[in-house]
Amino acid sequence: MSKKILVTGSAGFIGSSFVKLMLTKGDYEVISFDALTYAGNLENLDSLKDNPKHTFVKGNIESKSDLEKVFDEHKIDGVINFAAESHVDRSIMDSSPFVSTNVFGTVNLLDFSKKHNVKRYLQVSTDEVYGSLGATGKFTEKTNLKPNSPYSASKTAADNFVRSYYKTFDFPALITRCSNNYGPYQFPEKLIPLMIMNALSDKDLPVYGDGMNVRDWIYVDDHCQAILEVFEKGRVGQVYNIGAENEMPNIEIVKQILSYLNKPESLIKYVKDRPGHDKRYAMDNTKISSELGWTPKYDFENGLKLTIDWYLDNMDWVERVISGEYRDYYKSNYSNR
Ligand code: NAD
Numbered sequence: 001m002s003k004k005i006l007v008t009g010s011a012g013f014i015g016s017s018f019v020k021l022m023l024t025k026g027d028y029e030v031i032s033f034d035a036l037t038y039a040g041n042l043e044n045l046d047s048l049k050d051n052p053k054h055t056f057v058k059g060n061i062e063s064k065s066d067l068e069k070v071f072d073e074h075k076i077d078g079v080i081n082f083a084a085e086s087h088v089d090r091s092i093m094d095s096s097p098f099v100s101t102n103v104f105g106t107v108n109l110l111d112f113s114k115k116h117n118v119k120r121y122l123q124v125s126t127d128e129v130y131g132s133l134g135a136t137g138k139f140t141e142k143t144n145l146k147p148n149s150p151y152s153a154s155k156t157a158a159d160n161f162v163r164s165y166y167k168t169f170d171f172p173a174l175i176t177r178c179s180n181n182y183g184p185y186q187f188p189e190k191l192i193p194l195m196i197m198n199a200l201s202d203k204d205l206p207v208y209g210d211g212m213n214v215r216d217w218i219y220v221d222d223h224c225q226a227i228l229e230v231f232e233k234g235r236v237g238q239v240y241n242i243g244a245e246n247e248m249p250n251i252e253i254v255k256q257i258l259s260y261l262n263k264p265e266s267l268i269k270y271v272k273d274r275p276g277h278d279k280r281y282a283m284d285n286t287k288i289s290s291e292l293g294w295t296p297k298y299d300f301e302n303g304l305k306l307t308i309d310w311y312l313d314n315m316d317w318v319e320r321v322i323s324g325e326y327r328d329y330y331k332s333n334y335s336n337r
C-alpha cells in the first residue's frame with residue numbers, strides 16, 4: 001500500500017515542485033495542505049488535478065482544528081513541513097506572522113504528528129539559521145545557529161522545537177537546511193523573479209546596498225530531490241545541509257538576467273540596504289553527498305535560462321499572483337528607499 005504523506009505549504013514555490021516530484025518518484029499518496037496565503041497558489045498544482053494520489057486540503061498549521069481534521073480523516077504515515085512565511089523583507093516590516101506560522105504552526109504540527117504516531121517528520125529549514133559568513137568558510141551542520149533577521153529567528157526557533165521533540169519524545173524528526181532556491185513558480189518578490197519581471201517591463205532593478213552580498217544558489221528541482229532523499233534515507237535526529245556550491249554576488253545575477261533579456265544595465269538602481277543584511281551564505285554539502293549520494297544536477301547558467309524562459313512563457317501566471325496585496329507590499333518596501 002502507498003504511504004500517505006502530509007505535505008504542508010504545498011501550494012508555494014518549493015512545496016508545489018516537491019509534491020510533483022514525490023508523486024513521480026515513489027509509491028506515495030500525498031495530502032497537500034496549505035492555507036493559501038498571498039504566497040500560495042492552487043494553480044501551481046494544476047497539473048495534479050486528476051491525479052488520484054493527490055488530495056488538496058485548504059488548512060492552516062496555526063489552527064488545531066484544521067490539523068485535527070486532516071489527521072483524523074487520513075492515516076498519515078509521514079509529514080514534510082514547507083509551510084512558512086518565507087520572505088525576509090516582510091519579516092522586517094512585521095515579524096508577528098512569522099512567529100505565528102513558523103513557530104506556533106510548527107509546534108502544532110509536531111504535536112499532531114506525535115499524537116498520531118507518524119513514522120517520519122521532515123522540517124524544511126534554511127541556511128539563514130546559521131547567520132552570516134565572512135569572506136571565507138562554509139556553513140556545516142555543526143555551525144552555531146546565529147539568525148540575524150526576524151524570519152531566520154523564527155525558522156531557528158522552529159528547528160530548535162523539532163530538535164527538542166526528537167530529544168525529549170524520541171520523535172522521528174529530520175531537518176534539512178538549504179540555500180537560496182530559484183526556478184519556475186517563485187513568487188515575484190524574491191530577487192530573481194523580481195529582477196526578471198522588472199527588466200521585462202523596463203522598470204528599475206532595485207539592488208540593495210552595493211550588490212556584493214553573496215548567496216549560494218540552487219535550482220528548485222535539485223533542492224526537492226535532496227529533500228526526498230533525506231526523507232527516505234536520512235538518519236532520524238540529523239540535520240542535512242543542502243546547497244549547490246554556487247556562490248554569486250547579487251549584482252552579478254542581476255547583470256546576467258539583463259544580458260539574457262538584452263536589456264541595458266542602466267536599469268540597475270542601487271537602493272538603501274536591507275537592515276541586518278547578511279553578507280554571505282555558503283553551504284558545505286559534504287554530509288548529504290557522502291551519506292546519501294545526493295549531488296545537484298543543474299548548473300547555474302542553464303538553470304537561470306530555464307527560469308527566465310519559464311517566466312517569459314507564463315506572464316499570465318505572474319499577472320494573476322501580483323494582486324492588490326502585492327502592489328501595496330511593493331510600494332511600502334521600495335518607495336523612498
Ligand atoms: P513560499 O512563500 O513560496 O511558500 C510558502 C507556502 O506556505 C505558501 O503556499 C503559503 O500559502 C503556505 N503557508 C504559509 N503560512 C501557512 C500556514 N500558516 N499554514 C499553512 N500553509 C501556510 O515559500 P518557499 O520559498 O516555497 O519556501 C518553502 C519552505 O522552504 C519554507 O519553509 C522556507 O523557509 C524554506 N526554504 C526556502 C528557501 C528559498 O530559497 N525559497 C530556501 C531554503 C528553505
Ligand code: DAU
Pocket residue numbers: 086087088089125126127128178179180181189190191192194206207208209213214215250274281
Ligand atoms: O538562503 C535561503 C533563503 O533565501 C530562504 O530561507 C528564504 O525563504 C528566501 O526568501 C531567501 O532569502 P533571501 O533574503 O536571501 O532572498 P531574497 O530573494 O529576498 O534576496 C536575495 C538577495 O538579493 C539578498 O541579498 C537581498 C537581495 N535583494 C533582494 C530583493 C528582493 C536585492 O538586492 N533587491 C531586492 O529587491
